[in-house]
Amino acid sequence: MSARLMILNGPNLNLLGxxxxxxxxxxxxxxxxxxxxxxxxxxxxxxxFHQSNHEGxxxxxxxxxxxxxxxxxxxxxxxxFTSISLIDALxxxxxxxIELHISNIHARDELHRHSITSGAATAVICxxxxxxxxxxxxxxxxxxxxxxxxxxxxxxxxxxS
Ligand code: CA2
Numbered sequence: 001m002s003a004r005l006m007i008l009n010g011p012n013l014n015l016l017g018x019x020x021x022x023x024x025x026x027x028x029x030x031x032x033x034x035x036x037x038x039x040x041x042x043x044x045x046x047x048x049f050h051q052s053n054h055e056g057x058x059x060x061x062x063x064x065x066x067x068x069x070x071x072x073x074x075x076x077x078x079x080x081f082t083s084i085s086l087i088d089a090l091x092x093x094x095x096x097x098i099e100l101h102i103s104n105i106h107a108r109d110e111l112h113r114h115s116i117t118s119g120a121a122t123a124v125i126c127x128x129x130x131x132x133x134x135x136x137x138x139x140x141x142x143x144x145x146x147x148x149x150x151x152x153x154x155x156x157x158x159x160x161s
Contacts, residue, residue: 001144001145002045002046003043003044003045003046003071003144003146004046004048004069004070004071005040005045005047005048005069005070005071005072005140006048006049006061006068006073007036007072007137008051008058008061008073009029009074009075010051010058010076010077011078011079012077012078013029013077014053016028016032016102024102024103025130027130029051031130035130035133035134036049036133037049039133039138042148043138043141043147044146044148045141045146048061048065055079055085055086058074058076058079058086059086059089062074062092062093063092065093066092069095070144070146071095071097071098071140071141071143071144072095072097072098073137073140074090074099074100075100075102076099076115079117080101081111081115081116082116083117084116086117087117087119087120090120090121091120096123096140096144097120097121098122098123098124098125098136099115099117099124099125100124100126100132100133100136101115101132102126102128102129103127104126105127138155142156
């Protein structure tokens with residue numbers, strides 16, 4: 001099985017690398033997308049990668065993902081703290097959802113600490129910087145049981161619970 005991944009990026013992330021580098025680093029979203037495409041090739045996965053500043057556009061992508069993707073990786077950015085509609089859309093998607101934040105939101109100010117969309121996610125990754133996207137892709141494909149057999153065993157096999 002070849003996993004189909006959709007990565008969604010919320011508002012203002014198109015400006016990554018240009019403002020507040022002390023929080024979000026200097027890597028641009030284009031560079032992150034390139035890294036994600038390289039990772040998809042390594043994982044034998046297909047990738048749709050989107051960014052929007054508009055809640056409704058993100059919701060339309062999530063609806064489309066019900067047909068076109070097996071897993072969603074989403075950095076809802078500011079919508080993490082406000083959007084009941086994103087939560088509702090994510091709950092309708094049937095596959096694994098990994099919520100991702102570049103910064104460690106738990107170490108941020110009160111306004112940026114409580115993601116309400118996390119409750120609709122299968123797992124949450126935060127604080128790893130842009131590498132979080134790579135980690136999320138690996139975890140999503142592992143969840144789908146679609147990691148290439150050529151990958152070393154520790155990357156493929158879940159640790160027993
Ligand atoms: O760390 C993350 O990935 C965040 O989702 C980024 C959001 C923030 O509201 C979350 O608390 C954590 C903000 C994205 C804003 O993007 C910017 C990009 C460049 C310069 C300034 C902000």
